[in-house]
Amino acid sequence: MSNNTDHHFDAIVIGAGMTGGWAAKEFCEGGLKTLLLDRGRDVKHVIDYPTTNMQPWEFKYRGGRNYQDVQHNPVINRCYAYREDTSHFFVKDTNHPYIEDKPFDWIRGYQVGGKSIMWARQVQRWSDYDFEGPVRDGFAVDWGLRYKDLEKWYSYVEKFVGVSGNLDGLDTLPDGEFLKAWGLTCVEEHFQKMVKDNYKDRHVIYARCAHLTEHREIFKQQGRVLCQNRRVCERGCPFGGYFNANSTLIPWASKTGNLTLQPYSVVHSIIYDEEKNQAVGVQVIDAQTKETTEYFAKVIFVNAATFNTNLILMNSKSNRFPNGIGNDQGLMGKYVAFHNYRAKISAVHEGHQEYKTEGNRPTSTYIPRFRNVYKQETDFLRGYAATFYSSRSKIVQGKGVGEDLMTSLLNTRDYHPWRVGSGMMGETIPKESNTLTLDETQKDEWGIPLLKVNIDYDDNDEKMIQDFFDQFTEMYKKAGFTEIKTRDTQQAPGLDIHEMGGVRMGLDPKTSLVNTWNQLHACPNVFVTDGACMTSVSTQNPSLTFMAMTARSAHRAMKLMDEKEI
Amino acid sequence: MNRRKAIQCLSVAAVAIPLLPGCNTTEFKVYEFLPIEKKDYSLIEQLAQLILPKGNLDITTPELTLDFILTNINDCHKPADQEKYLEGLKLFHFHLSGGKPDKKIAFHKLDSEEQFAALEFLQKGSSGSESLKHFYHITKSLTQLHFTSSDYFMTNYLDFEFIPARFNGCVPV
Ligand SMILES: Cc1cc2nc3c(=O)[nH]c(=O)nc-3n(C[C@H](O)[C@H](O)[C@H](O)COP(=O)(O)OP(=O)(O)OC[C@H]3O[C@@H](n4cnc5c(N)ncnc54)[C@H](O)[C@@H]3O)c2cc1C
Numbered sequence: 001m002s003n004n005t006d007h008h009f010d011a012i013v014i015g016a017g018m019t020g021g022w023a024a025k026e027f028c029e030g031g032l033k034t035l036l037l038d039r040g041r042d043v044k045h046v047i048d049y050p051t052t053n054m055q056p057w058e059f060k061y062r063g064g065r066n067y068q069d070v071q072h073n074p075v076i077n078r079c080y081a082y083r084e085d086t087s088h089f090f091v092k093d094t095n096h097p098y099i100e101d102k103p104f105d106w107i108r109g110y111q112v113g114g115k116s117i118m119w120a121r122q123v124q125r126w127s128d129y130d131f132e133g134p135v136r137d138g139f140a141v142d143w144g145l146r147y148k149d150l151e152k153w154y155s156y157v158e159k160f161v162g163v164s165g166n167l168d169g170l171d172t173l174p175d176g177e178f179l180k181a182w183g184l185t186c187v188e189e190h191f192q193k194m195v196k197d198n199y200k201d202r203h204v205i206y207a208r209c210a211h212l213t214e215h216r217e218i219f220k221q222q223g224r225v226l227c228q229n230r231r232v233c234e235r236g237c238p239f240g241g242y243f244n245a246n247s248t249l250i251p252w253a254s255k256t257g258n259l260t261l262q263p264y265s266v267v268h269s270i271i272y273d274e275e276k277n278q279a280v281g282v283q284v285i286d287a288q289t290k291e292t293t294e295y296f297a298k299v300i301f302v303n304a305a306t307f308n309t310n311l312i313l314m315n316s317k318s319n320r321f322p323n324g325i326g327n328d329q330g331l332m333g334k335y336v337a338f339h340n341y342r343a344k345i346s347a348v349h350e351g352h353q354e355y356k357t358e359g360n361r362p363t364s365t366y367i368p369r370f371r372n373v374y375k376q377e378t379d380f381l382r383g384y385a386a387t388f389y390s391s392r393s394k395i396v397q398g399k400g401v402g403e404d405l406m407t408s409l410l411n412t413r414d415y416h417p418w419r420v421g422s423g424m425m426g427e428t429i430p431k432e433s434n435t436l437t438l439d440e441t442q443k444d445e446w447g448i449p450l451l452k453v454n455i456d457y458d459d460n461d462e463k464m465i466q467d468f469f470d471q472f473t474e475m476y477k478k479a480g481f482t483e484i485k486t487r488d489t490q491q492a493p494g495l496d497i498h499e500m501g502g503v504r505m506g507l508d509p510k511t512s513l514v515n516t517w518n519q520l521h522a523c524p525n526v527f528v529t530d531g532a533c534m535t536s537v538s539t540q541n542p543s544l545t546f547m548a549m550t551a552r553s554a555h556r557a558m559k560l561m562d563e564k565e566i
Numbered sequence: 567m568n569r570r571k572a573i574q575c576l577s578v579a580a581v582a583i584p585l586l587p588g589c590n591t592t593e594f595k596v597y598e599f600l601p602i603e604k605k606d607y608s609l610i611e612q613l614a615q616l617i618l619p620k621g622n623l624d625i626t627t628p629e630l631t632l633d634f635i636l637t638n639i640n641d642c643h644k645p646a647d648q649e650k651y652l653e654g655l656k657l658f659h660f661h662l663s664g665g666k667p668d669k670k671i672a673f674h675k676l677d678s679e680e681q682f683a684a685l686e687f688l689q690k691g692s693s694g695s696e697s698l699k700h701f702y703h704i705t706k707s708l709t710q711l712h713f714t715s716s717d718y719f720m721t722n723y724l725d726f727e728f729i730p731a732r733f734n735g736c737v738p739v
Contacts, residue, residue, distance in 0.1 A: 359734055402682075
């Protein structure tokens with residue numbers, strides 16, 4: 001890694017998660033001396049995955065939760081992926097407080113790799129039904145961006161990270177560059193057929209996931225091999241079987257010799273030069289010593305993940321930008337949205353008793369949005385995608401005591417019937433009242449204002465939940481499933497871990513903060529390419545879109561630098 | 567109790583009840599929220615053995631069943647449940663001592679008939695005490711979990727594979 005002692009670089013990237021990782025990779029490959037800053041520790045691929053090879057019986061609670069930890073850190077304990085084997089990758093509530101004006105479960109990973117280490121690896125492209133949503137349905141603003149702008153960048157990212165999927169030929173969910181799929185279970189195939197027979201615009205497909213199922217030269221160069229179906233991905237994978245920034249982007253950027261990766265570097269703010277009328281660098285606080293340093297570059301990419309990106313920008317105050325860099329119209333931190341994950345349905349399938357599954361599959365089945373796609377057809381706006389999973393497990397019975405109990409336990413010949421279930425992934429409408437602001441008095445350990453989160457569901461979300469219950473109950477009944485149970489988890493927003501917006505994209509500087517190249521309208525050498533730039537949220541898991549936008553904008557930045565435009 | 571000694575004791579425990587005659591252990595692991603004594607430890611340990619006798623099965627686990635039970639109650643249970651467990655334990659001692667308060671009978675000194683009678687008493691919940699039921703339920707379920715989450719059980723009885731390297735969505739049962 002190059003070490004630039006005079007603190008001057010070509011590019012600074014804030015945040016070493018999957019979006020910052022992409023920016024750093026593109027810049028380093030493009031020959032730019034790049035400083036990649038992260039507030040957390042370094043996590044080296046394989047070396048820093050301490051639990052990756054541990055067997056289930058080596059965990060002292062066998063998957064249980066520590067009571068004291070739940071009391072002290074209730075938010076993170078509500079995240080399904082925060083477990084005995086993964087807890088070291090998640091931010092504890094107590095270490096990094098924030099203010100919940102309304103309940104919001106903010107799930108974070110502060111380390112090199114960010115949340116890419118623990119993510120669920122689900123990747124779907126957006127289509128123009130998504131990008132054109134705000135214009136058609138009259139909310140937010142026009143993105144200005146369309147599928148054709150991103151199409152080649154989706155491909156670019158997919159080829160590098162590796163995505164397992166089928167060519168489904170759906171206009172709602174464009175196909176990509178796929179490696180082979182592991183396929184469906186027989187019950188999923190049964191459901192798929194039933195849905196096809198009964199609904200012309202509903203589809204059950206294999207859920208595309210960022211896993212390697214085929215060899216390619218590029219993966220060999222990355223040092224990654226095929227996914228081994230262990231399904232303990234959130235611990236970090238020694239095979240590099242799934243994509244995270246640590247296995248794939250950061251080593252790639254590093255081997256160019258152009259990367260300076262600096263962990264434990266908390267970006268306080270972006271420095272704006274009033275004479276040059278541009279951002280010139282960042283102010284960084286050493287996470288451990290609390291010492292402040294400044295670093296300078298021609299271009300700055302803000303990739304600290306949605307909320308922290310908002311925070312850094314709002315905290316970057318100058319005479320020119322008293323309300324935060326780029327925030328001329330006071331829109332920053334507003335129109336935040338997320339995915340509504342409150343609705344679940346489960347059931348039993350009595351059929352296919354003679355079959356089971358074998359091995360593991362680190363993905364499930366996916367039902368793309370079918371509500372309000374071609375026209376408005378319900379009393380709520382937009383719609384939802386959903387998962388569909390099916391599984392079958394052995395019956396373990398603990399009858400009696402003593403020898404009887406042992407005999408009963410050792411009799412594991414029989415299987416439960418198949419269990420099936422779905423979770424809703426609902427699009428929420430960005431609202432001015434869903435806000436992020438900086439607290440005026442309270443600061444964190446590093447002297448940075450605490451973030452105040454004021455985000456809630458609305459009537460549209462409630463109606464959508466009911467529709468999901470109605471539609472899925474009907475679909476499940478048609479498939480012959482029994483013991484159908486719907487459940488509104490009542491969970492606060494946040495556990496979707498798809499929070500987006502606050503620095504929205506658009507064509508008009510009066511109504512948006514970044515342009516269609518992710519540059520702040522009012523300060524074009526600052527780019528925001530993580531979830532903060534999202535004008536609307538659609539239903540798809542968003543990270544593939546963040547990565548495609550980041551790669552596209554990094555190339556744009558290099559072009560503008562060549563042309564001396566920034 | 568250090569690990570090696572604990573394992574020696576376990577191998578004794580695995581072949582015979584009464585237990586631990588030669589294991590005059592002086593050190594006991596301290597569980598912050600479970601203020602219990604040596605006789606309690608051996609009572610729980612022997613009860614777990616009675617509930618699920620592993621006989622000659624070749625089972626290796628990273629910790630003793632007793633340690634697993636107490637660690638989980640100590641670390642994962644809420645204070646009210648910990649109290650209930652301790653109260654149930656006390657009531658069980660009370661039952662074993664024939665109703666003498668504060669007298670703790672050494673469980674291993676009971677003959678096997680007496681031990682089984684005590685177990686039956688717990689199993690039937692005949693005292694009607696919620697704490698005693700809780701004590702039995704937790705001891706049994708954690709004993710069982712320690713066994714069903716072991717390498718031996720998961721590999722041989724649940725077809726667990728750590729690196730399956732395949733997925734087949736439809737194979738005959
Ligand atoms: C359990 C889980 C499952 C998920 N599943 C999916 C899924 O299936 N599909 C999907 O699309 N998405 C999923 N997500 C969301 C996905 O992980 C995120 O959208 C994605 O990782 C965002 O990438 P990022 O680089 O923008 O942010 P992050 O990965 O969060 O990285 C941001 C980095 O910025 C650093 N940082 C923050 N503030 C500062 C500062 N002031 N100074 C310096 N550094 C800073 C942080 O330490 C962090 O490393 C999931 C997330 C989780 C946790």
